[in-house]
Structure formats: structure tokens, C-alpha cells
Amino acid sequence: EPEVTQTPSHQVTQMGQEVILRCVPISNHLYFYWYRQILGQKVEFLVSFYNNEISEKSEIFDDQFSVERPDGSNFTLKIRSTKLEDSAMYFCASSLQGMDEKLFFGSGTQLSVL
Amino acid sequence: QQQVKQSPQSLIVQKGGISIINCAYENTAFDYFPWYQQFPGKGPALLIAIRPDVSEKKEGRFTISFNKSAKQFSLHIMDSQPGDSATYFCAALHSGYALNFGKGTSLLVTP
Numbered sequence: 001e002p003e004v005t006q007t008p009s010h011q012v013t014q015m016g017q018e019v020i021l022r023c024v025p026i027s028n029h030l031y032f033y034w035y036r037q038i039l040g041q042k043v044e045f046l047v048s049f050y051n052n053e054i055s056e057k058s059e060i061f062d063d064q065f066s067v068e069r070p071d072g073s074n075f076t077l078k079i080r081s082t083k084l085e086d087s088a089m090y091f092c093a094s095s096l097q098g099m100d101e102k103l104f105f106g107s108g109t110q111l112s113v114l
Numbered sequence: 115q116q117q118v119k120q121s122p123q124s125l126i127v128q129k130g131g132i133s134i135i136n137c138a139y140e141n142t143a144f145d146y147f148p149w150y151q152q153f154p155g156k157g158p159a160l161l162i163a164i165r166p167d168v169s170e171k172k173e174g175r176f177t178i179s180f181n182k183s184a185k186q187f188s189l190h191i192m193d194s195q196p197g198d199s200a201t202y203f204c205a206a207l208h209s210g211y212a213l214n215f216g217k218g219t220s221l222l223v224t225p
Contacts, residue, residue, distance in 0.1 A: 043158060105150075
């Protein structure tokens with residue numbers, strides 16, 4: 001079965017630094033998402049992306065966050081100035097037809113902000 | 115605020131037993147209810163999903179029961195196996211908006 005690939009699997013950064021999390025969605029999918037999961041808590045929606053623009057974002061996705069699809073295969077999440085509370089597992093996901101269809105999640109990037 | 119409440123937080127079931135996880139929602143506009151299974155170190159994977167026009171959906175050993183009037187739905191895992199040990203998340207969605215996940219249930223199936 002096709003997979004969503006995320007790199008790196010672990011990222012450690014200092015507070016205030018910029019980080020870029022990378023994802024390669026499934027090749028024929030059209031909808032892309034970022035979710036995060038703080039340890040022991042539920043999976044939280046950050047942002048959805050379709051047709052080269054953000055289609056929906058949550059309250060968590062403030063001005064410190066941005067997403068980009070720089071080429072035909074990669075989908076990135078940038079956090080400009082990381083805070084301690086940004087420490088979480090970040091999941092990229094993609095789907096073929098939208099949120100009410102099957103979402104395929106990557107294995108995640110564990111971000112630790114020190 | 116759209117919310118999905120999931121219980122129990124953790125569950126231990128003997129091999130061969132039935133695992134039952136419950137979820138309740140508030141927003142009557144939700145029209146898609148998936149369950150995701152997550153193994154350690156992996157992302158959530160869609161297990162089974164239901165839409166509110168049916169009261170039950172079965173796929174192999176996994177069944178979703180849906181009670182629209184009570185705004186509740188549940189996952190039943192029949193003949194639970196040690197390989198089913200994972201975290202299970204219920205979720206709900208209003209078409210065009212983001213998935214809302216429950217807090218998850220950690221299931222352990224003992225041999």
C-alpha cells in the first residue's frame with residue numbers, strides 16, 4: 001500500500017529556532033494535512049491544504065506556522081520561532097478526495113523543543 | 115466547540131474477548147465517523163468508518179454501532195487478539211471541515 005513519508009523522524013531544536021518538517025504525500029492525492037499529538041493527548045488538526053492554498057486551519061495554526069508545497073511531491077510545515085509547547089509528534093496526512101475520505105498518515109516527526 | 119468524547123481511556127481484554135470503546139459527540143452536523151488504529155511509533159491508520167444513515171457497519175472482527183438519537187457510536191472488536199493491542203481513536207467530521215479526534219483508548223489484549 002502507498003505510504004506518506006515524513007522526515008526527519010526526530011527533530012531536536014532550541015527554543016526560538018526555526019524548524020521545517022517535511023512530508024511526501026501519496027503521489028495522486030490532492031488534499032494534504034498536518035496534525036499534531038502532544039504526548040498522551042488527542043490528535044489535533046493544524047491545517048489542510050488543497051490546490052496550493054490553505055483550505056482550513058485551526059486556532060493552533062497561528063502566524064508562527066506556515067505550509068508550503070514547494071514542488072510536485074513535497075509538503076512542508078515550518079515553525080518560525082519554536083516554543084516549548086510546540087513539542088509534539090507532528091503527523092502529515094493526505095487524501096484523495098477530501099477530509100471525509102480515508103486519510104493516510106505518515107509515521108510522524110517527533111519535535112522536541114529545549 | 116466541536117467535541118468528541120471517548121471512553122474508556124484504557125482497556126484490558128483477554129484474548130478471545132470483546133473489546134468495546136465508546137464515543138459521544140455534540141455536533142449534530144457531523145456526518146462521518148471513522149475509527150483510527152495507532153501502533154507505537156506509527157501514524158493513525160483508518161480502521162473502519164460509518165455514516166449516520168446506517169446503524170451498524172461490520173468489517174471482519176470490527177463493528178461500529180451508531181446511535182444517532184443518542185449521539186453515540188462505539189467500536190466493537192470481536193475475538194480480540196494480542197495483535198489488536200494499540201491505541202484507538204474515534205473521530206467525527208462535518209463534511210468540508212477537519213476531523214475531530216477523541217482522546218484515544220489504549221487497548222491491551224492479554225494472551
